[in-house]
Amino acid sequence: MRWPWLARSLHKWLALIVGVQLAIWTLTGLYMVVVHIDIIHGDHLVRTPPKPRFDLTGLRSPASLMDHGSDHSARLIALRGAPAYVLDGADGRRVVDARSGAPLIPLNQAEIEPIAKSIYAGEGSIETVELLAEAPMEIKNRAVPIWRVEFTGLGDPTLYISPQTGELVARRHDLWRAFDVAWMLHIMDYKERTDVNNPLLRVVTAAAAVTAISGAWLLVYSFPKRKRRRARSAT
Amino acid sequence: MNLLLLRRLHKWVGLVLGLQLVIWTISGAAMAWIDHHAVAGEGLSVEQPVRHDDTPAAPMETLIRTAGSSQAEGLRTFFVDGRQVTEMATPKGRLLLDASTGAPIFIDKDKAMAIARGAYAGEGQVGGVVHHATPPLEARNASGSLWAVAFDDKPKTTFYISQATGEIVEQRSRAYRAWDFFWMLHNMDYANRSSFNHPLIIAAALGSVWIALTGVLLLFKVFRASDFTRLARWRT
Numbered sequence: 001m002r003w004p005w006l007a008r009s010l011h012k013w014l015a016l017i018v019g020v021q022l023a024i025w026t027l028t029g030l031y032m033v034v035v036h037i038d039i040i041h042g043d044h045l046v047r048t049p050p051k052p053r054f055d056l057t058g059l060r061s062p063a064s065l066m067d068h069g070s071d072h073s074a075r076l077i078a079l080r081g082a083p084a085y086v087l088d089g090a091d092g093r094r095v096v097d098a099r100s101g102a103p104l105i106p107l108n109q110a111e112i113e114p115i116a117k118s119i120y121a122g123e124g125s126i127e128t129v130e131l132l133a134e135a136p137m138e139i140k141n142r143a144v145p146i147w148r149v150e151f152t153g154l155g156d157p158t159l160y161i162s163p164q165t166g167e168l169v170a171r172r173h174d175l176w177r178a179f180d181v182a183w184m185l186h187i188m189d190y191k192e193r194t195d196v197n198n199p200l201l202r203v204v205t206a207a208a209a210v211t212a213i214s215g216a217w218l219l220v221y222s223f224p225k226r227k228r229r230r231a232r233s234a235t
Numbered sequence: 236m237n238l239l240l241l242r243r244l245h246k247w248v249g250l251v252l253g254l255q256l257v258i259w260t261i262s263g264a265a266m267a268w269i270d271h272h273a274v275a276g277e278g279l280s281v282e283q284p285v286r287h288d289d290t291p292a293a294p295m296e297t298l299i300r301t302a303g304s305s306q307a308e309g310l311r312t313f314f315v316d317g318r319q320v321t322e323m324a325t326p327k328g329r330l331l332l333d334a335s336t337g338a339p340i341f342i343d344k345d346k347a348m349a350i351a352r353g354a355y356a357g358e359g360q361v362g363g364v365v366h367h368a369t370p371p372l373e374a375r376n377a378s379g380s381l382w383a384v385a386f387d388d389k390p391k392t393t394f395y396i397s398q399a400t401g402e403i404v405e406q407r408s409r410a411y412r413a414w415d416f417f418w419m420l421h422n423m424d425y426a427n428r429s430s431f432n433h434p435l436i437i438a439a440a441l442g443s444v445w446i447a448l449t450g451v452l453l454l455f456k457v458f459r460a461s462d463f464t465r466l467a468r469w470r471t
Contacts, residue, residue, distance in 0.1 A: 012454075012457055012458070015450060015451075015454060016454055016458070019447070019450055019451045019454055020451060022447045022450065022451075023444075023447040023448055023451050025259075025263075025447070026440065026443040026444040026446070026447040026448075027444055027447075029259075029440050029443070030437075030440040030441065030444050032431065033431050033432055033436045033437050033440050034432075034437055034440070035432075036432045037430075037431070037432055051308050052308060052309070053306060053307075053308060054306070054307045054308070054309075054310065055305055055306060056295055056298070056299055056306070056307050056310065057295075057299070057305045058295075060294075060295060061292050061293060061294055061295040061297075061298055061312075061321070061334070062310060062311070062312035062321060062334075063292030063293070063312050063319050063321060063334035063335070064291070064292040064294065066292075066312065066319075072313065072314055073311070073312060073313040073314075074311065074312040074313075075309070075310065075311040075312075076307070076309065076310040076311070187267075196266060196267060196271050197267060197269075197270060197271055198267075201267045202264070202267045202268055205260065205263045205264035205267045205268075206264050206267075206268075208260040208263070208264065209257070209260040209261045209263075209264045211260070212253075212256045212257045212259070212260040212261075213257055213260075213261075215249060215253065215256070216249075216253040216254070216256070216257050219246065219249060219250055219253055222246050223246075223250075
């Protein structure tokens with residue numbers, strides 16, 4: 001068998017099968033490396049919250065409010081200007097007053113708007129505020145209900161805020177959404193956009209590796225200098 | 236476009252970028268084949284049952300007295316090795332207190348070993364404990380000083396335990412280390428393995444776009460009808 005023929009055939013036929021995906025990988029890869037990940041994450045859309053300062057005098061200790069047998073953690077936050085504990089456990093999340101231990105009700109729309117404005121550092125003003133009972137695709141796996149606050153700025157900036165704690169849960173904008181599509185195309189998981197071990201990806205990446213290796217191999221035969229040297233040594 | 240010119244450009248850019256293209260495809264394939272559950276360290280530890288004893292929680296006054304401050308930037312209670320602890324961030328520094336007695340807790344070498352053993356799900360024994368003043372490369376997303384507790388098992392399990400809080404902040408094994416090596420090759424950040432937004436990779440990505448697009452265009456030129464008739468003949 002002639003080796004150049006084998007290299008060329010491998011490269012040509014495999015490229016016919018995976019060539020378009022190779023082009024998609026380079027294009028989506030280019031997008032992901034060119035736009036800085038901090039911009040993708042929307043760091044520029046939010047302010048760093050000031051460090052809280054609590055006076056612990058008169059508060060219940062967190063352990064005294066934890067439900068024995070189910071709660072596994074508690075932390076102190078400021079809610080409606082007063083100290084509160086966020087208790088997380090097997091039965092979900094509860095938020096209680098840090099002085100009395102009384103359960104606190106979730107934040108309503110009138111309370112969420114000023115919070116969203118104080119977090120948001122981008123252009124524009126609030127466009128819509130909605131309490132979602134189901135997490136949309138772009139924040140899947142996040143706890144619901146959750147407040148979605150959309151702003152009028154460029155790229156449809158959106159903040160997701162917890163009704164229980166008033167904390168920012170996620171921030172999204174069009175560069176993030178484009179990154180998510182690029183990522184989906186890059187890992188070839190068109191449904192969940194998360195499985196980096198899916199069978200399609202495994203097969204196509206393996207084929208792509210052989211395509212690249214055979215291409216590199218082909219380079220050996222592709223430059224005329226070699227032929228000249230061989231011709232010279234023959235004489 | 237002239238076929239010869241297109242092929243030449245494909246070839247010459249390929250000569251410059253060929254090695255990186257091979258590395259990208261091989262590292263990409265490797266990351267697709269290495270199970271990401273194993274990379275995440277799933278199965279190396281067991282979820283510690285939340286063990287509550289009947290000792291009442293220390294009141295806040297006790298915690299304030301031990302800390303020597305009623306001012307806090309943060310307060311958090313969680314479980315370490317089955318015991319409830321409270322972490323208090325005061326303007327003077329961070330403290331870890333026993334939530335029942337209010338006594339300060341220090342995560343020393345023996346404590347770190349006990350925490351690691353308590354959470355460990357494997358068959359091995361502790362092979363060594365190392366202190367890191369700053370996180371090593373394989374625990375780079377953690378912060379502060381850490382205890383690295385290594386087990387002598389087959390996957391070479393290492394738990395990283397925060398010296399400040401006693402929490403297991405990373406669980407590493409052979410699968411992670413292999414994955415992380417390929418991830419480094421993929422993102423071309425050979426020193427820190429974390430950034431994929433640096434000039435080298437942007438230049439390489441631009442070149443690879445060129446290779447892939449000219450390659451796809453070339454596909455229309457390098458195939459002849461005879462290639463497919465031959466293929467059809469093989470099938471019959």
